[in-house]
Amino acid sequence: MTSLVEEPTVRRARSTGLLELQQLVVEYGSGKRRARAVDGVDLAVHEGEVLGLAGESGCGKTTIANAVMQILRPPGRITSGSILFEGENILGRSEKELRQYRWRNVSMVLQSAMNALNPVMRVGDQFVDAMRAHEKIDKRRALARTGELLELVGIDRRRVRSYPHQLSGGMRQRVVIAMALALEPELIILDEPTTALDVVVQREILQQVEALKRDFGFAVLFITHDLSLLLEFADRIAIMYAGEIVESAPAERLAASPQHPYTQGLLKSFPPLSGPLTPLTGIPGSPPDLRDPPGGCRFHPRCPHCLPEQADLYKRQTTERPKLRVIAAGHEVACHLVAEAVE
Amino acid sequence: MTAAAPLEVRSLTKRFPLGNAVRRSHVHAVDDVSFELRPGTITALVGESGSGKSTVARLLAHLYEPTAGTVLFEGNDVSHVRRRRDVLRYRSQVQMIFQDPFGSLNPVKTVRHHVERPLRLHHIVPSGQVEERVHELLRTVGLVPPEDVAAKYPHELSGGQRQRVAIARVLAVEPKVVLADEPISMLDVSIRIGILNLMTRLKEERGIAFLYVTHDLASARYVADDILVMYAGQIVEQGPIEDVLSAPLHPYTRLLLDAVPDPEAQTAAQRIEPNRGDASAAVDPAEGCRFRLRCPLAIDICSQTTPQLVEARPQQAARCHVTAPAN
Numbered sequence: 001m002t003s004l005v006e007e008p009t010v011r012r013a014r015s016t017g018l019l020e021l022q023q024l025v026v027e028y029g030s031g032k033r034r035a036r037a038v039d040g041v042d043l044a045v046h047e048g049e050v051l052g053l054a055g056e057s058g059c060g061k062t063t064i065a066n067a068v069m070q071i072l073r074p075p076g077r078i079t080s081g082s083i084l085f086e087g088e089n090i091l092g093r094s095e096k097e098l099r100q101y102r103w104r105n106v107s108m109v110l111q112s113a114m115n116a117l118n119p120v121m122r123v124g125d126q127f128v129d130a131m132r133a134h135e136k137i138d139k140r141r142a143l144a145r146t147g148e149l150l151e152l153v154g155i156d157r158r159r160v161r162s163y164p165h166q167l168s169g170g171m172r173q174r175v176v177i178a179m180a181l182a183l184e185p186e187l188i189i190l191d192e193p194t195t196a197l198d199v200v201v202q203r204e205i206l207q208q209v210e211a212l213k214r215d216f217g218f219a220v221l222f223i224t225h226d227l228s229l230l231l232e233f234a235d236r237i238a239i240m241y242a243g244e245i246v247e248s249a250p251a252e253r254l255a256a257s258p259q260h261p262y263t264q265g266l267l268k269s270f271p272p273l274s275g276p277l278t279p280l281t282g283i284p285g286s287p288p289d290l291r292d293p294p295g296g297c298r299f300h301p302r303c304p305h306c307l308p309e310q311a312d313l314y315k316r317q318t319t320e321r322p323k324l325r326v327i328a329a330g331h332e333v334a335c336h337l338v339a340e341a342v343e
Numbered sequence: 344m345t346a347a348a349p350l351e352v353r354s355l356t357k358r359f360p361l362g363n364a365v366r367r368s369h370v371h372a373v374d375d376v377s378f379e380l381r382p383g384t385i386t387a388l389v390g391e392s393g394s395g396k397s398t399v400a401r402l403l404a405h406l407y408e409p410t411a412g413t414v415l416f417e418g419n420d421v422s423h424v425r426r427r428r429d430v431l432r433y434r435s436q437v438q439m440i441f442q443d444p445f446g447s448l449n450p451v452k453t454v455r456h457h458v459e460r461p462l463r464l465h466h467i468v469p470s471g472q473v474e475e476r477v478h479e480l481l482r483t484v485g486l487v488p489p490e491d492v493a494a495k496y497p498h499e500l501s502g503g504q505r506q507r508v509a510i511a512r513v514l515a516v517e518p519k520v521v522l523a524d525e526p527i528s529m530l531d532v533s534i535r536i537g538i539l540n541l542m543t544r545l546k547e548e549r550g551i552a553f554l555y556v557t558h559d560l561a562s563a564r565y566v567a568d569d570i571l572v573m574y575a576g577q578i579v580e581q582g583p584i585e586d587v588l589s590a591p592l593h594p595y596t597r598l599l600l601d602a603v604p605d606p607e608a609q610t611a612a613q614r615i616e617p618n619r620g621d622a623s624a625a626v627d628p629a630e631g632c633r634f635r636l637r638c639p640l641a642i643d644i645c646s647q648t649t650p651q652l653v654e655a656r657p658q659q660a661a662r663c664h665v666t667a668p669a670n
Contacts (some may be wrong), residue, residue, distance in 0.1 A: 056531040057502075075578045169392075198391035198558050199602040225532055269532050271539075271565035273588065273603055280565070282536030286501035 017044030024081035026063050035290040037063040039243035050220040052234030053225045060243045061223045063189045069099050071106050107180040111192040117164040124160030149178040172200035189221045228270050231255050240261050242288050242298040249331040260332040261303045297322050348379035349519040355412035367472045372398045374576040380552035386555045390573035396556050404439045435465045436475045438518040442525040444505035448497040454508050461515040478512040503534035524556045539566045541650035572596050575624040575633040582659030592661035594638050639644040640665045
């Protein structure tokens with residue numbers, strides 16, 4: 001393998017998505033306690049793009065990440081649907097094939113990744129271990145490449161000899177990002193990568209990810225509860241609520257004309273840092289229990305536009321599940337209030 | 344508001360020892376911090392992790408004893424009260440809300456138990472009226488119907504509801520000061536505003552003085568009247584929050600503001616690139632500005648003398664040789 005610093009691989013554009021989820025269903029538990037954490041999700045990540053996936057805790061966004069990495073643990077399981085990577089279904093692949101797929105095709109940076117490092121091993125040795133699990137490479141070359149990777153994320157290469165506790169939280173998170181880059185995957189999943197860090201470090205890290213993405217051309221699935229972060233860093237954003245995608249659109253479009261009442265509520269939950277201050281309301285109520293989700297539209301108990309006075313609409317809202325419909329190029333919404341774009 | 348400050352802090356200092364007897368060093372977690380909390384106002388205390396903001400809250404809650412400096416409660420020095428009765432009396436006036444609404448409630452006790460206990464401990468109302476007061480408090484924090492909520496256990500509530508129970512428990516003792524340490528950072532985005540609105544209402548209706556400890560500048564601006572910005576144990580800027588955020592004096596405040604994701608700000612060209620710096624500036628600090636290694640404006644004097652808080656604009660003070668020079 002050539003050095004990844006000198007020759008970033010240029011990849012050809014594809015018409016289909018790099019990663020495609022089709023009607024994915026993931027369940028936990030069984031019988032009465034069964035919960036559908038992900039309920040019929042269609043989602044595509046295209047080459048070289050940053051797709052943001054936003055939603056509140058328990059909406060299923062981390063479950064999607066785990067399903068894509070094929071690291072769901074029982075009682076979690078995929079009960080239907082498919083996950084296509086470069087057009088091929090990865091469900092049903094053998095453990096050996098999956099080991100190649102993980103890290104080489106798709107890698108993941110976890111929420112508390114900074115604690116994912118082994119505290120009693122030098123940083124360099126952990127890289128060497130990870131690389132040698134995937135390819136034949138001698139230790140000296142692996143260490144040299146580790147140095148290059150660390151420099152890519154802005155860490156002095158001499159730090160290969162450091163133990164994790166000698167690094168700050170932000171540095172450890174950067175180390176984990178460097179590790180995710182080690183095998184030049186086509187897709188990196190960032191699951192709340194900066195939630196435990198403060199804003200200044202968060203910005204530094206995200207700017208670094210952007211720069212690396214420009215050089216290497218990988219795609220990013222960026223999962224977070226912080227919609228304001230996605231509006232700045234993502235190309236496209238999908239909003240998840242109670243196991244379903246309720247809206248997806250290019251970032252600027254979502255910010256300018258959000259259609260789903262939940263998206264509108266989320267956007268109104270962030271007070272502005274400049275300009276006039278008006279009282280905000282947030283969203284009344286709290287997310288539903290997925291073991292017993294409300295019928296019809298899952299958001300209807302919290303929706304300001306779901307009123308018994310409008311009997312016809314109310315009946316549909318409370319009994320009929322809205323489907324995702326295209327309302328403009330690249331903009332999909334699942335809401336009874338929104339009419340389909342006229343073809 | 345002209346009423347006297349219920350809580351005033353003067354030159355508060357807390358050092359934690361590091362290392363062993365041979366190589367002893369100290370983290371100056373809180374260093375010469377002075378401010379006051381006024382009734383009916385919310386004062387935001389912001390800074391990055393490790394800046395000492397939570398230590399300030401804990402010192403005020405009497406969970407730590409200060410190394411130096413004084414805490415005045417209604418004019419009396421309470422920094423060294425030890426007698427259980429005095430501590431209890433102080434704590435009944437100065438209450439704390441914690442970050443984690445999952446860890447701060449007892450999982451095997453009902454909501455009623457949590458709200459009732461302070462009422463009985465501090466003899467707030469005669470026992471005949473306890474039930475009625477519990478319901479009143481639950482209504483105040485928006486947990487309705489109170490009869491149903493009171494019988495629930497913490498696991499039956501959402502994070503936001505749990506934080507409301509924690510607030511009801513705090514209100515039970517009718518405190519004059521409430522210390523809220525990151526009260527919304529573990530809650531879902533859509534319910535955070537509700538808690539902030541509740542704080543605003545309580546400040547207005549009950550004249551409570553709030554200290555709102557947070558790293559989130561936008562939420563601070565939304566609720567607070569005044570702001571204290573901490574860096575490496577020191578207050579580096581303070582003043583009315585609108586003034587500070589619209590025209591920050593200290594370069595660290597500027598850096599914090601620029602780091603907040605703001606899709607509408609088109610000021611990328613003016614952004615200060617954060618210099619590589621060490622956050623350990625509070626360990627046995629030498630003379631000089633603790634922010635100088637990360638500061639784009641640093642000049643010679645910054646490494647020689649520690650800047651003092653200087654009121655460079657009306658009510659707005661900063662600790663910076665360049666933007667708020669001493670006369």
